[in-house]
Amino acid sequence: MLHRLRFLPGRLVQSIPVVFGVTLIVFFMARLLPGNPALALLGQHATPASVAALSKQLGLNTPIWEQYLLFVGRLFQGNLGTSLTYQLPVTQLVAQAIPVTLSLLGMALLLSLIISIPLAAVAAFKPASGRDLGVRAFTLLGQGMPQFWLGIMLILLLAVGLRAFPVGGYGTTAADHPYYLFLPALTLAITMCPTIIRSLRASIINVLGSEYIGTAKSKGSYGAALFRGHVLRNAAIPTVSIIGVNLGFLVGGSLVIEKVFALPGLGSLMINAIFARDFPTIQGVTLFVALFVVLVGILTDVVYTMLDPRVNLGAKEQS
Amino acid sequence: MTQPLLSVKSLTIGVRRPKGVDTIIVDDLSFEIQRGERFGIVGESGSGKSLTLRAIADLLPAGVEILTGSIRYDGVELVGMPTPARRRLMGPEIAMIFQEPMTALNPVIRVGEQIAEGPRRYLGLSKRDAMKLAIEMMAKTGIPDPVRRARAYPHELSGGLRQRIMIAMALSCGPKLLLCDEPTTALDVTVQHQVLRVLEQLCADSGASLAFVTHDLAVVNQTCSDLAVMYAGHIVESGRVKDVFRDPRHPYTKGLLDSAPDFDQPERELVPIPGFPPNLAARPSGCPFAPRCAFAVEACTVAMPPTVVVAPGHAAACIESQSIFEGVAA
Numbered sequence: 001m002l003h004r005l006r007f008l009p010g011r012l013v014q015s016i017p018v019v020f021g022v023t024l025i026v027f028f029m030a031r032l033l034p035g036n037p038a039l040a041l042l043g044q045h046a047t048p049a050s051v052a053a054l055s056k057q058l059g060l061n062t063p064i065w066e067q068y069l070l071f072v073g074r075l076f077q078g079n080l081g082t083s084l085t086y087q088l089p090v091t092q093l094v095a096q097a098i099p100v101t102l103s104l105l106g107m108a109l110l111l112s113l114i115i116s117i118p119l120a121a122v123a124a125f126k127p128a129s130g131r132d133l134g135v136r137a138f139t140l141l142g143q144g145m146p147q148f149w150l151g152i153m154l155i156l157l158l159a160v161g162l163r164a165f166p167v168g169g170y171g172t173t174a175a176d177h178p179y180y181l182f183l184p185a186l187t188l189a190i191t192m193c194p195t196i197i198r199s200l201r202a203s204i205i206n207v208l209g210s211e212y213i214g215t216a217k218s219k220g221s222y223g224a225a226l227f228r229g230h231v232l233r234n235a236a237i238p239t240v241s242i243i244g245v246n247l248g249f250l251v252g253g254s255l256v257i258e259k260v261f262a263l264p265g266l267g268s269l270m271i272n273a274i275f276a277r278d279f280p281t282i283q284g285v286t287l288f289v290a291l292f293v294v295l296v297g298i299l300t301d302v303v304y305t306m307l308d309p310r311v312n313l314g315a316k317e318q319s
Numbered sequence: 320m321t322q323p324l325l326s327v328k329s330l331t332i333g334v335r336r337p338k339g340v341d342t343i344i345v346d347d348l349s350f351e352i353q354r355g356e357r358f359g360i361v362g363e364s365g366s367g368k369s370l371t372l373r374a375i376a377d378l379l380p381a382g383v384e385i386l387t388g389s390i391r392y393d394g395v396e397l398v399g400m401p402t403p404a405r406r407r408l409m410g411p412e413i414a415m416i417f418q419e420p421m422t423a424l425n426p427v428i429r430v431g432e433q434i435a436e437g438p439r440r441y442l443g444l445s446k447r448d449a450m451k452l453a454i455e456m457m458a459k460t461g462i463p464d465p466v467r468r469a470r471a472y473p474h475e476l477s478g479g480l481r482q483r484i485m486i487a488m489a490l491s492c493g494p495k496l497l498l499c500d501e502p503t504t505a506l507d508v509t510v511q512h513q514v515l516r517v518l519e520q521l522c523a524d525s526g527a528s529l530a531f532v533t534h535d536l537a538v539v540n541q542t543c544s545d546l547a548v549m550y551a552g553h554i555v556e557s558g559r560v561k562d563v564f565r566d567p568r569h570p571y572t573k574g575l576l577d578s579a580p581d582f583d584q585p586e587r588e589l590v591p592i593p594g595f596p597p598n599l600a601a602r603p604s605g606c607p608f609a610p611r612c613a614f615a616v617e618a619c620t621v622a623m624p625p626t627v628v629v630a631p632g633h634a635a636a637c638i639e640s641q642s643i644f645e646g647v648a649a
Contacts, residue, residue, distance in 0.1 A: 211422040214378045218415040219437040219488065222406045229436070233427055308427055309472040 004305050007313040011301065015294040022290035023075070023283065027068050030282045036060070037084050037277040058084065071283065080287070081280035085273070090284035093269060098288065100170055100265035104254055105247065107181050108188035115189060116196040121227060123197070124204035135201070139194035147253050151187040151260040158183060168262035184261040188253055192246055199242045203235040210234075237308045244300030248293040322394050323351040324496055324528050325375065330388035332370050332379070332552075341386060342600050345371055346552040348388070352496070357522070357529040359543030359560065361536060361575070365596055367552040368532045369418075372498050375530070376415045377405050392496070410437040414489035416518075418501040420481035424473035430481075431457070431469025434488045441492045456487035460517050479510035483517060490521055497522060499531045503538060515542055536579045540564060548572045551597050551607035553623070558633030568635035570612045606637070614639055 038054040039046055055061050059070065074081060080090035123135035145153075159167045171180040207213065208231065216230040251266075258267030266285050273281035305311050332345035345367035352358045360368045373379050375390055375397070390397040392413065397405065409415075417423035425433060434456055435449035444452060450469065457465035460483040473481055482502060489497060502518065503511040519542060522529050531543055539546050540560060547557040548571065556569040567573040574592040581587060594611035597603055603610060605620040612619065616639070624638040 209381075211417060211419060212425040214373075215415075215417060215423045215433075215485075215488070216425070216436075217378055217406065218376055218409050218417075220406045220408075220410040220440055221436070222402055230425055230428075234425065237427070310426060310474050 004309075004312050005302065007305075008298070008302070011298050015298065018294055019287065019290050023072070023287055024068075026283055026286040027071060028064070030277075030279050031064060033274070033277060035277050037279060040275075040277045041084060075287075080284040083273070083281045084278045085276045085281070086278075090280045093281060094266070094284050094288055097264060097266045097269045097285075100263055101251075101254055101258070101267065103177060104181055104185055104188070104258070104263065104265060105250055107178065107185035108192065108250065108254075109243070109247065111185050111189035112192045112196055116193050116200060117232070119193075120197045120200035120204055121231075124201045124208065127205055132201075135197060139197050142190050142194040145191070147187060147191050148256050148260055150190060151184065151257055154183050154187055155261070168260075170263050181263075184254075184257050184263060187257055187260075188250055191253065192250060195242060195246055196239060199239045200235060203238050204231060207231050207234045233307060237304065240303050240307060241300055244296055244303075247296045251289050251292060321354070324354045324356075324393060325352040325530070326389075326391045327351070327371070327375070328389045328391070330371065330374065330390060331386045332367065332374055332383060333386050334382055335384060335386065343386070343602070344383065344552055344599055345374070348549075348552070348554060350547050350554060350557065352528050352530055354495070355526055355528055356545055357519075357531065357543045359539035359546035360530065360532045360549055361534065361539055361546055362549035363534055363596060365551075365599070366549040368549045369500050371549075372415070372500050372530060372532050376409065376413060376498055377402070378415070410492040410494065411441045412494055413496045413498065414492065414494035415498040415500065416482075416485050416489045416502045419505050420478055420485050421473065421505070423485060424481060426473055429470055429472060430476065430484045434469075434484065434491055437488065437492045452491060453487070456491050457484065459490075459521060460484075460487045461513070462487070478506050479514060482506060482510075482514050486514070486518055486521065490525065490527070493525060494527055496528045496530065499529060499533075501533050502531075504533070504535070511538075518542070536564075536575060548575065551599065551602070553607060553636060554626070555608065555637070556633075556635040558630070562630065562633045566630070566633075568629045568633070568640040569608075569637045570614050571608045572635075574611075 036051065036055065038051045038058060038060065042050055042054060052061075059067060071081065078091065080094070082088065083090050083093055086093060119135045119138065123132040126132060155167055159165045165183045166180050169180055171177050213226070213230060216226055221229060254265065255267035255270055257263075258265045259271055262268070266288065269281065270285045270289075272278070273285065301313055305313060328349050330345060330348040331343060333341050333343040335341050348367075348371060350358070360371065362368045370379065370383065374385055375392075377397070379385070385398055388398065392408065397408075424430065431450055431453045434453035435444075435446070438444050438452050439446065439449040442449070442452075454465045454469050457469060462468055462480055462483050468476065468480070473484070476484065482505075485502070497518075499518070503514055506514060515538065518529075521527075529543070531539065533539060543560050545558065546560050546563060547554045548563070548569065549555070550571045556563060556567065556572045563572060564576065567576055571592070574590070577590040578592055580589060592611055597607050597610065603620065605622055606612070606615070606624050609615040609619040618638055624636050626634050626636040627640055628634050629640050
């Protein structure tokens with residue numbers, strides 16, 4: 001088992017240039033935004049003189065490559081700079097927001113698995129049956145509804161209408177958080193489910209048709225034991241990579257959803273920072289999102305390797 | 320007379336077509352397997368021999384079903400039995416070995432665990448004891464270094480070893496009837512021989528009966544005591560292996576024997592059977608072999624010839640079974 005994870009150190013090293021490249025792009029993209037942070041900070045009372053003074057104070061009047069070098073230099077010291085709007089270190093802001101976003105994503109992933117696995121199984125055990133069509137209708141619906149709209153509908157229905165869940169926010173105690181996160185996580189889960197269900201359904205059908213299922217039946221296995229013991233793990237293998245890719249997209253989706261549900265996560269931080277032209281914060285958040293996507297990619301490969309003993313990524317890379 | 324271990328009566332397997340005529344693949348098949356008997360079913364691809372075996376194991380592919388007939392195991396009717404009860408027979412009573420040991424083993428589970436699955440379920444063994452039994456079974460099938468091999472995944476083992484794993488798996492719960500679906504076809508000849516020896520030895524030790532499906536006459540000759548020759552879903556000839564081989568009474572059996580090399584008579588020319596098996600969706604009337612048969616007469620195309628006993632324990636479904644091979648040395 002462990003020898004097949006030998007690809008890990010190499011993969012981690014490879015990801016450094018990727019993350020570095022992202023910082024480069026984001027740094028310059030942020031500066032392509034129309035508007036000036038000094039102007040945004042000073043607001044209505046800005047005079048050309050005060051804007052120039054503040055720009056100088058923020059280091060915005062130096063050539064752009066000098067600003068980049070300064071940014072990268074600080075980065076190596078673990079310093080992402082100071083937020084222009086909050087006047088706090090970006091690392092501190094990001095550190096506060098990361099647990100929110102990560103728990104949101106984790107809960108969304110968990111919910112989508114809880115929804116997807118039974119539905120995919122129900123559909124796959126009897127392809128083209130009524131329940132298969134029902135599941136297909138659900139996946140189409142899930143794919144067709146825009147995330148933000150679905151979020152708003154859930155708020156109206158479950159939070160405003162039934163008062164079963166809070167309208168927004170993150171709660172104050174650790175016990176509150178799952179309760180507050182449920183609706184936004186459900187929103188993300190419902191939009192992620194269709195892809196998982198479709199992939200899982202197809203691979204379950206595939207697995208059910210294979211010879212080793214006949215062998216398992218000839219050993220007396222049937223029903224739930226057969227599904228758990230011989231179907232799910234085999235069928236999960238192709239789906240794992242799909243979940244990996246989708247988790248990357250989900251980060252993008254969480255930006256909007258955090259705004260809809262007023263969650264103080266990376267998404268809200270990012271959107272506020274963009275409106276305020278808060279360059280250091282934009283850069284910091286993007287850096288972490290990029291890091292997250294890269295890590296999810298690596299994690300996907302690890303899970304894949306653990307599930308399928310035939311996979312040996314290390315061997316492939318050497319050849 | 321004691322009850323046969325397995326008794327198949329008028330078994331018809333096919334594809335049900337709600338609109339139109341059902342496609343019949345196995346037609347009105349009857350045979351019995353006694354305790355301790357080693358029964359071979361021989362026939363070419365598409366003769367329905369594997370489906371018959373799969374029907375006994377409740378492993379018919381989707382869409383194919385038992386249309387009529389009965390399969391009684393130890394006096395108990397299997398056709399129409401609910402799945403849970405049926406599956407409880409699989410392992411401790413009936414076990415199956417498949418043709419392709421690569422695809423028949425779950426690729427993501429260690430082989431030791433795959434063998435231990437049945438014993439854990441049926442013999443109530445702990446994980447540890449079941450694994451011990453699995454390793455013991457692996458040793459019995461002649462797998463060298465079974466402790467280490469039990470931790471291997473199927474793709475890490477050779478075809479011969481994988482088939483030994485299948486045998487160990489099938490015999491782990493001490494079944495009374497072992498169904499073998501061309502277990503050696505995917506193996507090369509030397510390995511084939513070794514695997515057959517192991518299979519025979521273990522069946523003899525445990526007293527299990529064998530239902531052995533193959534297209535290889537040499538394998539039947541080596542392994543089985545009795546055989547049935549299938550053609551287009553019918554048993555055309557059945558009897559003791561040595562009787563049928565010495566004195567075939569159906570032209571198809573004769574054709575099969577003539578088309579296979581015999582190392583005792585290396586000079587003999589191989590005679591192929593002309594033509595192809597019939598299209599099962601459009602069966603010819605009468606004997607299905609008639610279009611390819613050198614001895615066919617007009618009466619052959621009228622009705623399926625009845626099975627007649629040509630000698631004690633030897634039957635053939637050919638209207639000329641008494642006359643055509645008279646004086647012809649097989």
